[in-house]
Amino acid sequence: MGESKPGNRERAVGYFRFEEETALNIEATSEHTILGADELIINMGPQHPSTHGVLRVKLKLDGERVIGSECIIGYLHRGVEKIAESRTYQQFAPYVDRMDYVAAVSNGLGYCEAIEKLLVVEAPPRARVIRTILTELQRIASHLLWLGTHALDIGALTPLFYCMREREEILKIFEKYCGARLTTHAFRIGGLQYEAYDTLEKDTERFCKDFEARIAEYEELLTQNRIWVGRTRGIGILTAEDAIAFGVTGPVLRASGVKWDIRKAAPYAAYDQYKFEIPVGTTGDTYDRYIVRMEEMRQSRLICLQAIENIPAGPILAKVGKVLKPPPGEVYHAIEAPKGELGYYVVSDGTVQPYRVRIRPPSFINLQAFDRMVRGHLVADVVAIIGTIDIVLGEVDR
Amino acid sequence: MADEPKEQKPSSVPAGDKPAGSPSPASTPAAKPADSAAPAAPPRAAAPPAPKPPVVLQTPLNNELVTRLRGKFGAAILEAMEDRKQAIVTVECARLAEIALHLRDEGKFDMLSDLTAVDWPKREKRFDIILNLYSFAKNERLRVKAHAADGEKVPSVVGVWIAANWLEREVFDMFGIVFSGHPDLKRILLPDEWQGYPLRKDYDILQQDTAWVKANLGIESGQ
């Protein structure tokens, strides 16, 4: 009968007696109401299971509907661009791996090619092909991680583990190639440090052969699933005009219907030698982005298969010398990283250290469109939209 | 270290106020980029006995777009050049937004791919604002540069490309360049109470560290 005992455990505030008008004033400043016109400010992150790291989002809610949002970033800021100014060109290369740490190979490729452009040298063909293979594998790995976590955000537990299983195969290939799995530092300025190991082709081929069935497995779990479609279709629509205005790139842009891929628009590495399609979406919603990325994985697989067919023989490192002193000048080089356009703007003053390295992080710029995408949706959609942009906070904050 | 070659730079930049349409540097290709970037300096500054003539990386740019821009904005287009085949147009800072709007609408540069800055502390106008534009229609990139002095207000291009919002905030955060007309100019990556602007060349990390350790731990930092 504990409940019926007239307890004195009332909250302290209960003993105050306010005049009636005071009570009315309190109502005006209340934050607790959900139904009324009052807005509820809810804070997601930086410690929240589905903000993919330390993103913090302040949501202004009307009930469960989002009427405004603000991303607060910078929790992972390490001053990479500042560090670059006090390192030599070679010394800085490993740092870029730490930005988009789920696609370190792509980061490295962008940086090495930018410096090569600055030096006005070209990597030998063999190096370019091997770079292409590894980068495309990395794209698949990155997309797999995205797929798993995105599906997990939407409540599908199982795809994550399947995705990790395949990603593991890719990481094993990286490990065999350069000894590292995550932050690989696989490439060197001017080409490659290591010769491809003996079974690189065979490993890649085996992975690609298996992967076809595996990707069909994921699609079976999700693509036609009523709940999945219901949760993603029409969510976070970004029109092509908006996407361009926001500078959004990569799969997010393509899902909005813009057929643009740097691998085609300004081919780098060895992409001009291979045939592949650029998948595009129509409506630019979360479902389209999902479909686009799935198709991209298939295309990457095709590129890998084409590339291992014919890896040219020859040197793997161009003659760049031990000390890099690029002639003064500046260069901007962009590659199609898994998340979008990853650009390096490097200014040289003729010394061994870059005068300025500016990194154009695709996640950072794509994340800007978040507010536009999230307005009018429910809280549950917020996590779907964060997932669909595919951000890596290491890259957003640098 | 980076600044030595640029000694004479400042002089050449303001001098860029030449009559429109006269790409004067054309005659001395490598020597007169008039651009902020270091390139031009060594050949010119290093005096006649250049041991080995370097590969010509910087060439003046004089294509149809530049002609059109010069026709429209006249003296506001300070310089047009190519560095390693990449087009760079230097414009007057005050008219940056206007030129940007023109580039977006007439030049079809519909995407602002990047916006950043470079600090040249020894120059009179120490900052370069760099806009990296891309045109889907032409599959072409263009870099627009503007020189800004410390404390000078740069017109914001948020009205032209929404993408500039966070990018300008980042530039403000890192360089302390104030953009006039930006809707919400505040620090983005660093905490609001951060002192100083880290990507300026004269930003002293050591001093920051000592100050912080002193203030928060009450001891000498020992760095």
Next chain:
Amino acid sequence: MNAVLQATIEFLKLYWAPLFCGVVIVAVLPIIVGYIVLVERKVMADMQARLGPMRVGPHGLLQPIADAVKLLIKEDIIPDNADKLVFWLAPVLSVGAGLLAIAGLAIGPAFQIAPNINIGILFVVGISAMGIFGIVLGGWASNSHYSLMGALRSSAQLVSYETAAGMALVSGLLFAGSLNITAIVEAQRTQGIWFGMLAPVALFIYGVASIAETNRAPFDLPEAESELVAGYMTEFSGFRWSLYFLAEYANMIVVASVATTLFLGGWLRPFSEVHWLNFLDFAPALLTIAIAVYCVMRAPKQPVRVQQLFMLAVAGFCFVVALVLAAPVLLPFLKPSLAAAVQPYYAGIHGGFWFLFKVSVYVYCFMWLRFTVPRYRFDQLMRLGWHFLIPLSIINILVVGVAMIAGEYFHLHGWAMLLVTTPAAIIALVAALAILAADSGRKERDRAAAAPEFYAR
């Protein structure tokens, strides 16, 4: 005072058996739940191409105990601004309702704590629904936005789906003609057919609604970890949290038992009236023997001697159990006089086996679903409840009623009832498809109407 004491003694004399059972349930249920969790993790691991818990005990068999110890010795945190009384009360309410509901269940003809309540199934449903207060109040008392939203979602969800579940139960109960659990199962025995076959649509509706009621995926919105961290449980830790956990699984057992009782023939074995299938009575014994044989076969392959011994011990235990289970069937051959004496125990044990077997299958389906499909969004969940399940359940009651009258008119009984109930089910399904089509049409229109508002800026 003496009178009170006397009354108590009188009470104990009368009700010692149910009391004992109750104590057993309260004591044993946490362990059972712990092992259900282990099974769930193992099933999940199997579906996700991994092994699951393997460290504590052979194949992680002692994992639940380790977990329980961990939870018990964890620090108990009460947020500063929480409403202490309600915060304390909420998990207890939740778990109390779950345990009380189990009291009304009949696990086999012999094992029922509160036997022969004439409102049996209503009691179970009604009491278990009270567990919602634990969730709502717990969410409110935590004084956190995530918790509050979880609580609100939970109450809205329960009220919506309780309706559909109740209506689904009604169409099952129409066939039984009684609320008494024993009577319901007896009705299925005399009619020789499970009501799940007569009212498949009702079974489907109850299945969906019961997942929603127990807050399981894909309807686990009140605790959706990707949106609300852990919903109403966000601020709870240690023992209080484990009470919630216990309540969730107790509820799962309850809904599975209700479905089993009403739709899946309770403790009856499949086709209990078909004599040539009597060999199914051996199933429990055979199953345990199979486990024993498996253990014996695997024992030599265990790397450590202790593990080998453990396996053999399990095998021996299983053999003994199998002997006990098979005794009623074997005894008549050995000593006919004993056969009659053990008959009730036999019925009880075998009934219990079949009941638990069906409940396990039902719970397994819950798990299966959880690992396969993504989570609904809240408005979709509400739409599914109000726009689809509730209309469908009303239509289903209607057609089932008509089918029953038709059955009576044609003097149909047992399997012959399928002649009228199958068309009824088909009508209900057609209606369901029509509802779905209309709903998706409305959804399109809603979206078309809402789109300009959302995306114009």
Next chain:
Amino acid sequence: MLDNVLFYFFAGLAVASAVLTVTRRNAVHSAIFLITTLLATAGIFLQLRAEFLFIVQIILYVGGIMVLFVFVIMLVNLDVAVRQIQFARQKWVALVVALALAAQVGLMFWSSGKMPGQGLPVQTAVAADKLLPNSEELAASLFKSYLLPFEIASVLLLVAMIGAVVMAKKRT
């Protein structure tokens, strides 16, 4: 004896929590005590062997209506209610109403023979194990003897429901 103990337990619980329902400032606490009252009443029903009524009380009032109550209480602003003056001016009105009710009950006792229970029309109860299952009884009376009132009541409820839907729709 046991019956008496149980009755006084439930009755005391019901009254005590009813008082607390009124006096608590915190609306959620009030709701909790209201639930306790309803449950205690349900307990009394069960003691009277009215199992159906017992479970209907729990399913409808506790499981349905009170959930909605709590739901709504959480939606509105609680802090205001907590800080407002506890008993408003209606307390005199309330006192009058309470007195009138008490007088009525007293009058009933007085007119029926002055002692509680003495003159009231109480039927001798059937032995507990001989009672008919009351859900069946209830169903029979609802759908046989009182079919028309039942249908009228249900139409009334339907009207109320449609009215609620219409009102809710108007807002958007």
